[in-house]
Amino acid sequence: MNVGNVFKAISDPTRREILKLLNDKDLSAGEIAEHFDISKPALTKHLNILREAELVSSEKQGNFVIYSINVTVLQQALSGFMAIFGKKE
Numbered sequence: 001m002n003v004g005n006v007f008k009a010i011s012d013p014t015r016r017e018i019l020k021l022l023n024d025k026d027l028s029a030g031e032i033a034e035h036f037d038i039s040k041p042a043l044t045k046h047l048n049i050l051r052e053a054e055l056v057s058s059e060k061q062g063n064f065v066i067y068s069i070n071v072t073v074l075q076q077a078l079s080g081f082m083a084i085f086g087k088k089e
Contacts, residue, residue, distance in 0.1 A: 002053070006077040009053035014038065015046050022056060022069035029065055 009015055018032055033043050047067065050056040054073045058065050 003077045003080055005049075005053040006055065006073060007081075009049050009055055010074075012046070012049075015050055018046060018050060019055060019069055019074075022067055023071070026066050026068045029067065032067065 010019070014036065017035070021027060021032060021035060029043065029047065032047070033040065036043060038046075047056065047058070051058060055070055056067050057070055058067050060066075
């Protein structure tokens, strides 16, 4: 996990909204696209950035690619970030 990639990924409001959607349930790219007024290539770019940051995983199921959130990576990145500001004894 690259923390820089995670923070780059969550810095964009569209990608944060995608993560919120996937937090509710796994979705296909088409189902995700229904929530946004952006082009298919733009959505693909957002999904690729989230995948590269390991925040989402994808699995081909028949004719569809289903996306799932990986909350563990987000939790690890945030824990590591917060540790920077922890009290030193």
